[in-house]
Amino acid sequence: MQERLxxxxxxxxxxxxxxxxxxxxxxxISGVIGVFxxxxxxxxxxxxxxxxxxxxxxxxxxxxxxxxxxxxxxxKKQIEAFYTRIDSLQLKLIKLNQLEQEIRSFTGxxxxxxxxxxxxxGGNISDDTDKEICTAEVYNNFLENMDADVERMDxxxxxxxxxxxxxxxxxxxxxxxxxxxxxxxxxxxGWISSGFGFRKSPFTNQREFHSGLxxxxxxxxxxxxxxxxxxxxxxxxxxxxKAVFVNHGFGIKTRYGHLSKLRVKEGQKVKRGxxxxxVGSTGRSTGPHLHYEVRLNDIPVNAEKYMSAYLANKDxx
Numbered sequence: 636m637q638e639r640l641x642x643x644x645x646x647x648x649x650x651x652x653x654x655x656x657x658x659x660x661x662x663x664i665s666g667v668i669g670v671f672x673x674x675x676x677x678x679x680x681x682x683x684x685x686x687x688x689x690x691x692x693x694x695x696x697x698x699x700x701x702x703x704x705x706x707x708x709x710x711k712k713q714i715e716a717f718y719t720r721i722d723s724l725q726l727k728l729i730k731l732n733q734l735e736q737e738i739r740s741f742t743g744x745x746x747x748x749x750x751x752x753x754x755x756x757g758g759n760i761s762d763d764t765d766k767e768i769c770t771a772e773v774y775n776n777f778l779e780n781m782d783a784d785v786e787r788m789d790x791x792x793x794x795x796x797x798x799x800x801x802x803x804x805x806x807x808x809x810x811x812x813x814x815x816x817x818x819x820x821x822x823x824x825g826w827i828s829s830g831f832g833f834r835k836s837p838f839t840n841q842r843e844f845h846s847g848l849x850x851x852x853x854x855x856x857x858x859x860x861x862x863x864x865x866x867x868x869x870x871x872x873x874x875x876x877k878a879v880f881v882n883h884g885f886g887i888k889t890r891y892g893h894l895s896k897l898r899v900k901e902g903q904k905v906k907r908g909x910x911x912x913x914v915g916s917t918g919r920s921t922g923p924h925l926h927y928e929v930r931l932n933d934i935p936v937n938a939e940k941y942m943s944a945y946l947a948n949k950d951x952x
Contacts, residue, residue: 713778714778714781717778717781717785720785721781721784721785721788724785724788724789724792725788727792728788728791728792728795731792731795731796731799732795734799735795735798735799735802738802738806739802811884811885812885814862814863814907815862815863815864815883815884815885815887816862816883816887816941817861817862817883817887817889817929817938817941818861818862818941818942819859819861819862819907819908819942820861820942821850821858821859821860821861821889821891821925821927822850822852822856822857822858822859822914822925823856823857824852824856825850825851825852825856825914825924825925826850826851827848827849827850827851827939828849828850828851828924829845829848829849830845830848830937830939831845831846831847831848831935831936831937831938831939832844832845832937833845837921846928846935847890847892847926847927847928847929847935847938848926848927848928848938848939848942849924849925849926849927850924850925850927851922851923851924852914852923852924852925853914853923854895854913854914854915854916854923855895855896855913855914855915856913856914857910857912857913857914858879858891858894858910858911858912858913858914858925859907859908859909859910859911860881860889860905860906860907860908860909860911861889861907861941861942862881862883862887862889862907863883863904863905863906863907864881864882864883864884864887864888864889864904864905865881865882865902865903865904865905866879866880866881866882866899866900866901866902866903866904866905866911867880867881867882867888867901868880868901869897869899869900869901869903870897870901871917871918872892872918873918873919874892874918874919875890875892875893875918875919875926876892876893876894876915876916876917876918876919876920877892877893877894877895877896877897877912877915877917877918878890878891878892878893878894878918878926879891879894879897879899879911879912881905881911886931886932886933887929887930887931888929888930888933889927889928889929889930889938890926890927890928890930891911891912891925891926891927892918892925892926892927892928893914893915893916893917893918893920893923893924893925893926894912894913894914894915894917894925895912895913895914895915895916895917895923896912896913896915897911897912898910898911898912898913899911899912929941
């Protein structure tokens with residue numbers, strides 16, 4: 636006979652009510668199932684707790700990853716800024732070098748120190764940069780190298796700038812000397828009737844030193860300044876008759892004698908080609924002509940060497 640679990644329950648009258656419920660076998664099975672259920676529930680609770688723990692850890696990892704990504708973006712921006720600076724400096728150096736070469740080629744002034752160097756142009760930072768500089772040590776070394784490159788090109792740009800300043804200073808001096816060098820002819824037309832140096836005097840037939848050139852021309856022909864300068868004398872001067880002296884600076888002076896008229900005054904600034912007088916025969920002269928002198932540090936030199944080939948001929952007759 637199977638044993639069953641009996642439950643006694645009191646009623647309102649105080650008597651017992653007899654109830655037959657479940658068998659002991661069923662209760663054992665139910666107990667076993669309950670224990671397994673409790674074990675499963677406990678496992679679920681433990682697993683849930685572990686999942687919660689992992690979730691917290693995952694949140695921390697996400698925060699750390701986010702921070703690392705932000706730091707990498709910041710590093711990438713810094714590196715891109717370096718690349719931009721370097722590219723800008725490289726382009727400046729290339730343009731400076733090209734301009735310098737053009738100027739030197741035009742003027743014939745060569746750089747004895749040689750070229751500063753060949754310059755390459757960089758580009759935008761690559762996507763692999765994050766992998767290459769992921770560690771703080773590598774990144775810091777990278778920035779130090781970038782700083783060194785920028786400083787090096789800054790130094791090169793400074794050297795180029797100094798070179799250009801020296802070059803332009805030389806060019807300005809050359810230009811200034813060219814402007815005051817009497818390279819043009821003082822007359823349009825005419826011919827050299829008496830050259831520079833010793834000659835037989837047309838008045839005494841004695842040997843004498845002729846300090847300039849005699850350029851025969853029609854009376855009244857315009858006489859022009861052969862270079863930029865300042866009129867240091869305008870008036871009558873002994874054997875030269877009516878004369879104009881021009882001081883060009885750098886120890887260069889020119890003299891124009893035997894003029895019939897003066898077109899300038901003492902102290903007046905003149906430029907190459909300005910009319911300063913007219914051909915005449917004043918002073919010690921045998922006929923209309925211009926006495927033209929070039930002096931270096933007050934020493935007469937052969938003016939014919941400064942004039943164009945047009946006048947560098949003797950009287951064709």
